[in-house]
Amino acid sequence: xxxxxxxxxxxxxxxxxxxxxxxxxxxxxxxxxxxxxxxxxxxxxxxxxxxxxxxxxxxxxxxxxxxxxxxxxxxxxxxxxxxxxxxxxxxxxxxxxxxxxxxxxxxxxxxxxxxxxxxxxxxxxxxxxxxxxxxxxxxxxxxxxxxxxxxxxxxxxxxxxxxxxxxxxxxxxxxxxxxxxxxxxxxxxxxxxxxxxxxxxxxxxxxxxxxxxxxxxxxxxxxxxxxxxxxxxxxxxxxxxxxxxxxxxxxxxxxxxxxxxxxxxxxxxxxxxxxxxxxxxxxxxxxxxxxxxxxxxxxxxxxxxxxxxxxxxxxxxxxxxxxxxxxxxxxxxxxxxxxxxxxxxxxxxxxxxxxxxxxxxxxxxxxxxxxxxxxxxxxxxxxxxxxxxxxxxxxxxxxxxxxxxxxxxxxxxxxxxxxxxxxxxxxxxxxxxxxxxx
Amino acid sequence: xxxxxxxxxxxxxxxxxxxxxxxxxxxxxxxxxxxxxxxxxxxxxxxxxxxxxxxxxxxxxxxxxxxxxxxxxxxxxxxxxxxxxxxxxxxxxxxxxxxxxxxxxxxxxxxxxxxxxxxxxxxxxxxxxxxxxxxxxxxxxxxxxxxxxxxxxxxxxxxxxxxxxxxxxxxxxxxxxxxxxxxxxxxxxxxxxxxx
Numbered sequence: 001x002x003x004x005x006x007x008x009x010x011x012x013x014x015x016x017x018x019x020x021x022x023x024x025x026x027x028x029x030x031x032x033x034x035x036x037x038x039x040x041x042x043x044x045x046x047x048x049x050x051x052x053x054x055x056x057x058x059x060x061x062x063x064x065x066x067x068x069x070x071x072x073x074x075x076x077x078x079x080x081x082x083x084x085x086x087x088x089x090x091x092x093x094x095x096x097x098x099x100x101x102x103x104x105x106x107x108x109x110x111x112x113x114x115x116x117x118x119x120x121x122x123x124x125x126x127x128x129x130x131x132x133x134x135x136x137x138x139x140x141x142x143x144x145x146x147x148x149x150x151x152x153x154x155x156x157x158x159x160x161x162x163x164x165x166x167x168x169x170x171x172x173x174x175x176x177x178x179x180x181x182x183x184x185x186x187x188x189x190x191x192x193x194x195x196x197x198x199x200x201x202x203x204x205x206x207x208x209x210x211x212x213x214x215x216x217x218x219x220x221x222x223x224x225x226x227x228x229x230x231x232x233x234x235x236x237x238x239x240x241x242x243x244x245x246x247x248x249x250x251x252x253x254x255x256x257x258x259x260x261x262x263x264x265x266x267x268x269x270x271x272x273x274x275x276x277x278x279x280x281x282x283x284x285x286x287x288x289x290x291x292x293x294x295x296x297x298x299x300x301x302x303x304x305x306x307x308x309x310x311x312x313x314x315x316x317x318x319x320x321x322x323x324x325x326x327x328x329x330x331x332x333x334x335x336x337x338x339x340x341x342x343x344x345x346x347x348x349x350x351x352x353x354x355x356x357x358x359x360x361x362x363x364x365x366x367x368x369x370x371x372x373x374x375x376x377x378x379x380x381x382x383x384x385x386x387x388x389x390x391x392x393x394x395x396x397x398x399x400x401x402x403x404x405x406x407x408x409x410x411x412x413x414x415x416x417x418x419x420x421x422x423x424x425x426x427x428x429x430x431x432x433x434x435x436x437x438x
Numbered sequence: 439x440x441x442x443x444x445x446x447x448x449x450x451x452x453x454x455x456x457x458x459x460x461x462x463x464x465x466x467x468x469x470x471x472x473x474x475x476x477x478x479x480x481x482x483x484x485x486x487x488x489x490x491x492x493x494x495x496x497x498x499x500x501x502x503x504x505x506x507x508x509x510x511x512x513x514x515x516x517x518x519x520x521x522x523x524x525x526x527x528x529x530x531x532x533x534x535x536x537x538x539x540x541x542x543x544x545x546x547x548x549x550x551x552x553x554x555x556x557x558x559x560x561x562x563x564x565x566x567x568x569x570x571x572x573x574x575x576x577x578x579x580x581x582x583x584x585x586x587x588x589x590x591x592x593x594x595x596x597x598x599x600x601x602x603x604x605x606x607x608x609x610x611x612x613x614x615x616x617x618x619x620x621x622x623x624x625x626x627x628x629x630x631x632x633x634x
Contacts, residue, residue: 093598093610094619096500096560096577097627103504104528105630106494113475113492345478402493415497420583423499427582427594 018162022204039209042360045144046336052141095427112402115307118339127338127359152358160205160357167201168254172261174198179264191265192243199240206233207361212241217368219244219297219327222290226319227329228391229301230309231342232349233356234331237364244299245289249273267295283322290324297327302384308341309333311398315388317380325371328387330395334363367394455519459526460546465632469525473518483515484508499581503560523547527556530629553628554616568609571599 021034127148174194181187203210218241219225225244227234238244246268250259259270269289275281289295302315309332320326333340338359342352356362369390374383392399449455449470456466474480476488486505495501508516508524526547545552561569561577574595582591602610602618610618 093602093615094557094622094627095581096557097624099498099500099581100504100557100560101528101628101630103495103498103501104525106492106498107476107489107504108469108472108525108630108632110492110494112494117475416499416501417583419497420499420581421585424582424585 014162018159018166022163023166023201035204035207035209038207039361039363042337045148049141049144052138095423111311111400112313115311115313115400116343116345117308118341118343119308119310119335152360156207157357160207163201163205164353164357167198167205168258170201171195171198172258175261175265179261188266194265195239195243195262199236202236203240206236206356207359208233208237209361209363210237210240211365212368213365214368215241217327217370218242219329219368220325220371221296222293223297223325223327223371224286224290224319224322225297225299225327225329226302226315226387226391227299227331228309228312228395228397229303229306230331230333231306231340231352233340233362234301235299237331237366238299238329241366243296245269245296246299247271247286269298279318283318286322287324290322302388306342306344308343309335309397311400312388312392312395313400314403315384317384320374320380320384320387323374325373326387327371328369328391328394330367330369330391330397332365332367332395332397334365337361337363340364365395369394449518451519455522458519458547459522460529460548461522461526461632466522468632469522470518473521483517484521485514485516489516499583500560500577503577503580507556507559524556525630527553528628528630530631531625548629550624551616553624554619555612557628558612558615568607568611569599569615570609571595574599574610 171194174197175191178187178190178194181190225238227238235246243266245266246262248259248270250256250270250272259268262268263270267289269285271282271285286298289298300319302319303313304316307313338356338361340356340362347355372383372387372390374380378386389399391397449466452463452466455461456463459466461469473484476492477484478488478491486509489505489508490496490501495504498504508520529548531548531550558569559565561573563573563576575591578586578591578595599608599610602614604614604617605611
């Protein structure tokens with residue numbers, strides 16, 4: 001046989017395997033258990049690696065017990081304690097120490113900047129990219145790591161790329177075909193089937209293992225689904241378990257093709273770039289969408305930007321002004337198997353997807369939560385904060401009041417004024433001064 | 439892409455910085471990563487804007503003054519040694535430091551005197567070595583915002599200057615400043631311990 005024939009045969013066998021073991025089961029939503037087996041082996045390997053690292057670690061360095069411990073010993077004493085005084089005491093020259101210490105603490109480590117870099121792991125997971133603090137331990141470990149590299153780049157990567165390719169093409173072709181049908185319940189059913197199948201294929205393209213909790217609270221038609229944002233994959237994760245109408249800007253290129261195809265099969269809400277700036281227009285269109293109870297729930301990420309999955313930042317109030325029922329969803333990735341956070345300033349989309357496809361797996365938990373509506377006398381901002389707290393508590397994330405788009409906007413002066421007020425109260429009291437005693 | 443290396447050798451002049459500031463290699467590495475993270479456009483140095491973008495610093499009443507202390511003499515670029523030099527003032531005082539104190543060597547940056555000097559220059563804006571009543575008023579105004587009237591603030595400033603001023607020149611010199619704070623536990627109030 002010459003090489004062309006041989007190559008042809010290999011590709012043929014490859015595709016048949018892929019079809020049989022992965023594509024068909026996804027179409028029917030059935031799992032063959034191959035991924036579960038892979039995950040079990042992976043978990044055992046990583047446990048072994050952790051033990052070896054712990055054995056190899058020298059006495060001076062100690063593994064941090066919690067990855068989210070800061071790098072400095074924080075002095076979070078409130079202003080009264082920090083200034084070592086009771087209310088009504090006078091200004092001292094040393095008061096400036098408290099503020100300067102807090103300021104320097106913020107320079108060394110602040111809550112916000114660290115949320116835009118990937119979470120650090122407690123123990124190494126055999127990926128080069130997370131090898132921050134772990135030095136060379138033993139030849140055995142290095143061998144396993146090399147084996148891991150070979151497996152990930154030569155076996156898993158081609159498989160995943162094939163799957164992704166098939167998944168996306170099927171999505172585009174499928175939705176275009178379904179779009180030709182006249183409006184009917186058959187069309188909706190078929191469009192759901194196409195969407196779900198393609199999403200399942202794409203999730204397998206990332207070796208994703210997703211646990212859904214509380215499925216009884218899954219978002220219903222005519223509602224708005226709200227979730228915390230870590231990466232573009234969030235969308236995939238959610239649409240594998242249900243169909244949503246997406247909201248977003250019209251893009252060019254590949255994304256644009258996918259968007260145009262999808263909208264033929266079921267009504268998504270895509271905006272032109274110019275329309276996005278007009279908030280009233282956006283709100284109006286979204287209101288129209290949810291008013292029609294037959295349309296799919298809208299999926300919105302109110303943070304507006306990707307955060308590194310250790311915290312939830314300010315929810316923009318726009319989504320909460322539309323009205324309707326909000327279905328909160330909390331998404332938490334397990335960083336041990338792969339880092340899902342998209343640092344858009346560091347990586348573009350293609351290198352991000354490559355990183356995803358060369359990780360071990362994407363493991364995450366999705367919690368559906370009971371629906372919430374705006375209460376009497378609650379304005380959009382308070383409602384947004386209420387939903388944000390609920391999501392943070394459910395997902396085990398910390399809550400931050402800061403705006404994720406801080407790099408684009410200046411911090412509000414109200415925060416500073418609050419501190420100034422507190423301090424004034426301390427040294428001046430309620431308007432009476434202690435000077436008369438002089 | 440690039441993974442973060444755990445080698446301190448990536449920091450330029452790491453040995454001389456270590457000698458000057460007294461930070462351990464591990465701490466210097468942490469601070470170097472922090473410096474790089476704050477340098478959003480990867481210029482290799484920090485500008486005022488980079489520091490102003492830290493939310494928690496921007497809402498600190500003395501935030502601008504603290505940023506000023508990183509940019510002495512009107513400079514506009516902050517390199518890593520300069521960054522660490524200021525932070526070194528807040529290094530906790532180790533007992534060992536004093537044991538090995540060589541009388542020939544300059545005082546370590548985190549000595550009590552140097553910590554006091556850092557605090558002093560937050561007040562002394564024109565760097566003339568004295569805190570005048572006017573400078574005292576300015577700092578007070580920063581810390582209280584609009585909450586306190588001008589007269590109340592002036593009384594507080596007058597009283598404070600009077601109490602600390604020993605030679606009667608109406609201003610507080612560095613020595614007078616240090617003397618009025620001699621009983622204060624500076625080491626604890628002006629120290630930030632870097633873990634690991």
